[in-house]
Amino acid sequence: MLRQTPESAAPATAETAEPTPAHTTTAAQAEPADERRRYSAELEALLDAAVDAVIIIDHRGRIEVFNRAAERLFGYKAEEIIGQNVSLLMPEPHRRQHDAYIQRYLESGIPHIVGIGREVDAQRRDGTVFPVSLSVGRIAGPGPARFVGFVQDITVRREAVAAAQRERDRANAYLEAAQTILVALDLDGRVTMINRKGCEVVGIPEDALFGCEWISTVVAPEDRSKVEALLRDIVEGPADRAHSCEYHVLRDDGEPRLVAWRCIAVCSPPGTVTGILCSGEDVTEQRLNERMLERTRALLEEAQSIARIGNFEVYLPDGRHDYWSPEAYRICGLDPERDVFNMERMLSMVHPDDRDQALRLFRQSIEREGPATLACRLVLANGSVRHVETRYQVAAAPGGRRRIAGTLHDVTEAVHAAEEARRAQERMTHVLRLATMGEMAAGIAHEINQPLAAITTYCQACERLLERDDVDLDDVREALRQTAAQALRAGEIIRRLRSLVRNQDTERVPASINALIEELVALIETDARMHDVRVTFDLAPALPQVLVDRVQIQQVLLNLVRNAIEALQSLPSGRRDITVRTEAVGQEEIEITISDNGPGVDPAILDRMFHPFCTTKPSGTGLGLSISHTIVHAHKGTLSYRANVPNGACFIVRLPVLAE
Amino acid sequence: MNDTRPTVFVVDDDDAVRSALRLLLKSVGLSAVTYASAQEFLDAYDPTRPGCVILDVRMPGMSGLELQEQLNLRGATIPVIFITGHGDIPMAVEAMQHGAFDFLQKPFRDQELLDRVQRALEKDRAVRESLRASERIRERYETLTPREREVLRLVTAGKPNKIMAADLGVSQRTVEIHRARVMEKMGADSLAQLVRMVMDLERRP
Numbered sequence A: 001m002l003r004q005t006p007e008s009a010a011p012a013t014a015e016t017a018e019p020t021p022a023h024t025t026t027a028a029q030a031e032p033a034d035e036r037r038r039y040s041a042e043l044e045a046l047l048d049a050a051v052d053a054v055i056i057i058d059h060r061g062r063i064e065v066f067n068r069a070a071e072r073l074f075g076y077k078a079e080e081i082i083g084q085n086v087s088l089l090m091p092e093p094h095r096r097q098h099d100a101y102i103q104r105y106l107e108s109g110i111p112h113i114v115g116i117g118r119e120v121d122a123q124r125r126d127g128t129v130f131p132v133s134l135s136v137g138r139i140a141g142p143g144p145a146r147f148v149g150f151v152q153d154i155t156v157r158r159e160a161v162a163a164a165q166r167e168r169d170r171a172n173a174y175l176e177a178a179q180t181i182l183v184a185l186d187l188d189g190r191v192t193m194i195n196r197k198g199c200e201v202v203g204i205p206e207d208a209l210f211g212c213e214w215i216s217t218v219v220a221p222e223d224r225s226k227v228e229a230l231l232r233d234i235v236e237g238p239a240d241r242a243h244s245c246e247y248h249v250l251r252d253d254g255e256p257r258l259v260a261w262r263c264i265a266v267c268s269p270p271g272t273v274t275g276i277l278c279s280g281e282d283v284t285e286q287r288l289n290e291r292m293l294e295r296t297r298a299l300l301e302e303a304q305s306i307a308r309i310g311n312f313e314v315y316l317p318d319g320r321h322d323y324w325s326p327e328a329y330r331i332c333g334l335d336p337e338r339d340v341f342n343m344e345r346m347l348s349m350v351h352p353d354d355r356d357q358a359l360r361l362f363r364q365s366i367e368r369e370g371p372a373t374l375a376c377r378l379v380l381a382n383g384s385v386r387h388v389e390t391r392y393q394v395a396a397a398p399g400g401r402r403r404i405a406g407t408l409h410d411v412t413e414a415v416h417a418a419e420e421a422r423r424a425q426e427r428m429t430h431v432l433r434l435a436t437m438g439e440m441a442a443g444i445a446h447e448i449n450q451p452l453a454a455i456t457t458y459c460q461a462c463e464r465l466l467e468r469d470d471v472d473l474d475d476v477r478e479a480l481r482q483t484a485a486q487a488l489r490a491g492e493i494i495r496r497l498r499s500l501v502r503n504q505d506t507e508r509v510p511a512s513i514n515a516l517i518e519e520l521v522a523l524i525e526t527d528a529r530m531h532d533v534r535v536t537f538d539l540a541p542a543l544p545q546v547l548v549d550r551v552q553i554q555q556v557l558l559n560l561v562r563n564a565i566e567a568l569q570s571l572p573s574g575r576r577d578i579t580v581r582t583e584a585v586g587q588e589e590i591e592i593t594i595s596d597n598g599p600g601v602d603p604a605i606l607d608r609m610f611h612p613f614c615t616t617k618p619s620g621t622g623l624g625l626s627i628s629h630t631i632v633h634a635h636k637g638t639l640s641y642r643a644n645v646p647n648g649a650c651f652i653v654r655l656p657v658l659a660e
Numbered sequence B: 001m002n003d004t005r006p007t008v009f010v011v012d013d014d015d016a017v018r019s020a021l022r023l024l025l026k027s028v029g030l031s032a033v034t035y036a037s038a039q040e041f042l043d044a045y046d047p048t049r050p051g052c053v054i055l056d057v058r059m060p061g062m063s064g065l066e067l068q069e070q071l072n073l074r075g076a077t078i079p080v081i082f083i084t085g086h087g088d089i090p091m092a093v094e095a096m097q098h099g100a101f102d103f104l105q106k107p108f109r110d111q112e113l114l115d116r117v118q119r120a121l122e123k124d125r126a127v128r129e130s131l132r133a134s135e136r137i138r139e140r141y142e143t144l145t146p147r148e149r150e151v152l153r154l155v156t157a158g159k160p161n162k163i164m165a166a167d168l169g170v171s172q173r174t175v176e177i178h179r180a181r182v183m184e185k186m187g188a189d190s191l192a193q194l195v196r197m198v199m200d201l202e203r204r205p
Helices: A009-015 A021-028 A032-049 A068-074 A094-108 A155-177 A196-202 A214-218 A221-236 A284-307 A326-331 A343-348 A352-368 A412-467 A473-502 A513-530 A550-570 A603-608 A624-634 B015-027 B038-044 B064-073 B089-097 B110-143 B146-156 B161-168 B172-186 B191-203
Strands: A053-057 A063-066 A118-123 A129-139 A146-153 A180-186 A191-194 A243-250 A256-267 A273-282 A309-316 A370-379 A385-397 A401-410 A508-511 A534-539 A546-549 A577-585 A589-596 A638-643 A649-656 B007-011 B031-035 B051-056 B080-084 B102-105
Touching: A053 A068, A068 A118, A068 A146, A094 A118, A129 A155, A180 A196, A196 A243, A196 A256, A196 A273, A214 A221, A221 A243, A221 A256, A221 A273, A256 A284, A284 A309, A284 A326, A309 A326, A326 A401, A343 A352, A352 A370, A352 A385, A385 A412, A412 A473, A412 A513, A412 A624, A412 B015, A412 B110, A473 B015, A508 A513, A508 A550, A513 A534, A513 A546, A513 A550, A513 A577, A513 A589, A546 A550, A546 A649, A550 A577, A550 A589, A550 A624, A550 A649, A624 A638, A624 A649, B007 B015, B007 B038, B015 B031, B015 B110, B031 B038, B038 B064, B051 B064, B051 B110, B064 B080, B064 B089, B080 B089, B080 B110, B089 B102, B102 B110, B110 B172, B110 B191, B146 B161, B146 B172, B146 B191, B161 B172, B172 B191
Parallel strands: A534 A577, B007 B031, B007 B051, B051 B080, B080 B102
Antiparallel strands: A053 A063, A053 A146, A118 A129, A129 A146, A180 A191, A180 A273, A243 A256, A256 A273, A309 A401, A370 A385, A385 A401, A508 A546, A577 A589, A589 A649, A638 A649
16 A cells, blocks of 8 residues: 655656556646646555555655555555665665665666666565565656666566476486487587587587587488488478487597487477477497397307207296297297297107106106206107207295206207117127137137047047956046046036127126126136136125126126236246236225236326227237227226236226115 | 156146046056146156156146257157147147157047057157167277277278378378277277267267
8 A cells, every 4th residue: 555655755756657658648637736636646546556566765765655565565564664764675785785776876877777677685574585576767856866666576486487497407317317318409400409418428518519510510421311311301291200210429539329319300389390309318338238138149049059958947837937948949849939838848748658757757856946857758749759858956936936947958969879889889899709709719629628638538548448458447437437527527618608608688687796707717717728827816705786788797807808818928937817806895886806917008008098999919909998998888887907016907897886 | 767668747737638648548558657737747857767748738837838948958858749729730830840759639539649659659769779879889989099089080081091000100000900999999890880880979979
C-alpha cells in the first residue's frame, strides 16, 4: 500500500510518469487542483496494483514511496520504512556502500545501475536475503535527483536456472563418467560443441577444435568419404532417425582410434535441420579385446579339433547353463549349430556293452564329487564306434546342483594304434619264439641224445653180457633198470618241451613266477650245458602271484638267459656263471634278476640297448631285448639293466603283484 | 710200466652214459675206468698206462677239446675217441684236426664203438712198442764213443770206408774196426737197419 508521500515529492513524481502516456493524457484534461488530486489517486492505485515492488528514494537514499508489493516483498510496512535509508533493504556489504554508489553516480554521471537494471541481493525485514531484479530510473525534476526502483523477486527464476544448470552439470558429469564423446556440428560440418572426452580422444583442445572442419581435421583419411556420406544422410534423411556408424578418428599424434558413433540431426525449429549431434564411444580397445577373444576362441577350437579333445561344463540335474565345446559336439558326431547336446544324450550314446558300468561309475563320481575319469565307447548316430575318455571334476553348485567340468577326449586312434601295436608285438613275440625254439632244438636234441645213447649202450651191453658164459646177472639187471630210467628221462624231456611249445594262448592268468621258471629249467640247463655255463637258481619261496601271459614272460626270461650264455662265451670254460634269482620288492612287486659274470654291456650302448635293432652280436636281430622290454611294459612292469658286481651284466624284470 | 693190459678211460659228465659204456666194455672183457669230468681224468692221468680215451666233446668245465689240447701239450700219445651229441659235427672235425683218433655220434652201435676201441688200443700198443724200440736205440747210442758216433754219422750218410779214412785221418782198417763196433753196439744187422735207427734218433732227439 502506498503511503502518503511528503508534498514535495508529488510534483516530481508526477513528472516522472512517462511510462504511462495514457494517464498523462487523461491528467492533462483536468483542473490543476482537482487534477493533482486525481493524479495522485491514480498514481496511488497504480502503485498499489503494481506486481513489482516500487520504491522511490531521494538523493540521499531516503525512502519516499514504498508500495504494497514492496511491503509484501520486504516485510516492512510503508509507514515504518518511509524516511529510512534504502540501504536497509540490502545485505552487507552493499548496505554500507550504497550511499557511496549514489554519491559517485551524482558526481561522475556514470550510471552503474541506473537505467541498466541488474540482479542483486535484497534483505527482508527478518534478515533473509533473496535475489531480486532491480531496475532504477532517475526522476528528473527541479530539486535534487530522486530515483525510482522496480524490484522483482527472482528467487524462483534463479532456482529454476540453477536447477537447469544442475541438470546440465549432472548430464555432463554423466556423459563424462560414461566416457561418451559429444560433438555438435553445423551444416557445414564445423564443430560447434565438443565435450572433454571428445577432446581427449582426438587429442586436440576444445578451443582449437571450435569452428574446425570435423572431417578433414579429425576423421582418418580412409574413412572420410564414408563419414561425408553419413553426414549427408543425416541432414537429408528423416530428422528423427539416429544413424550408427563406426569410423576412425586420428589423434593428433597420428594414432587411429576406432569410435562407434550415434548421430542425429538437430532441428530448431522443428523440421529445420540446423546441425548434427554425434555421441561416440572409443571402442578401440574393446574391438581389440573382441578380436583377441575371438582369436583365442578360434585357436582353442582349432587346438581342440587337432587334439580331438572337447570340453564341457554342465549342471545337474537341470542342465541349465550347460556348455559343450564345438569339438565335444563333433566327437559325439553332432553339429554344434543344429543339434541339442546334454549329459543325458551323451550317456545314451554309450555302447551297450559299456553302458551299465559307465552309468554306475558316472553316478558314483557324481555322489562322491572331486575328480573322476571315465573311458567308454560311444555309438554315434551314423553307427560308428568311437573310444572316448572323459576326465572331469564334480563340485557342488548353488541350489543343490552339481557342476561337472571336464574334457572329452577321442582316443579312438590311440586305442586302435595300441591294438595294432599289441598285435604287432604278438607277431614279433611269435617270431622271436620260433627263432628261439629253433635255436633250442639243437640243445633239446642233444639233451635227448644222452638218455638215448645210454639206453642203446645198456641194451647192447646186456646182449653181449648174456652171450657170455660167465654172465653176471646183477650187471644185466642193473643195465635194464638203468635203461628204463633213461627212457623215462627222455620222456620227461619231451614232456617239458611239449608243455613249452603247446602254451600258445596269450591270455593273462595268475601264475607263480617260480613255477614259470621251473618249467624253463630243463631248457636253460641244456643250453647252459652246451655252452659250459653254470646256472644257479635262487628262487625265493612263497612269492605272491603275478598276472601274466605265461608264454611271453617265459620268452623274456629265456631270452635274457640266452643273452647271458652268449655273453659268457668270451670267458674260459668253468668260470661262466649265471644266477637267476626271484624275490619280493615291497608289497607291490616281485623282481627277477638274471645276472652273469661276463663282460657286461658296453656302456656306449647302454642308452639304446632296449631299442629295436640294437645288437652287438654278429648274427643278432637286435629285437630280443626290445621285444622283451615291450612285453614287460605291457605287463605294467619294468625291464632294466645294471652292471653286476664285481663284473658282468644284470637284467632286472619287475612285475606288479596280482592284487588280492 | 709193463702192465700190458690196456684200460679204456671213459670221460663223460652224464652218469648214465658213463655207466652204460663201462658195462658195454666190460661185456667184451675190456677194463674201463670212468671220469665225470675232464679235470678229474687229467688229475689221474698216468702216461705210462696203455689204453685209449672215450671223451665226450661237450662237458661243463673243461670241454673235450680242451682236454685233448692238454694231452697234446703233455706229449701224450694215448688215442682219443670222441663221442658227440647231435649237431656237434664241427667240433668233431676240429678234434680230428688236432689228432683225435676217431669220433662217434651218439647214440652209436656197440660194434662200431668196440671196433674203434680195439683199433685205438692196437694203435696205442704199436706206439708204445715203437717208443720202446726208440728208447732201446737211444740207450745203445749212448754206449758209443765219440769216434764211433762220428763213424755212425758218416756211414749212414753213405760214405765209403776209403773216404771216411781220409776224412778222419786214420787207416781204412781202423775205419772198418770202428764200423764193426758200431754195428755191434747198435745191434744192427744191416746198413739199412742202422739208417732207420739213426732216422728214429733224429725224429726223437
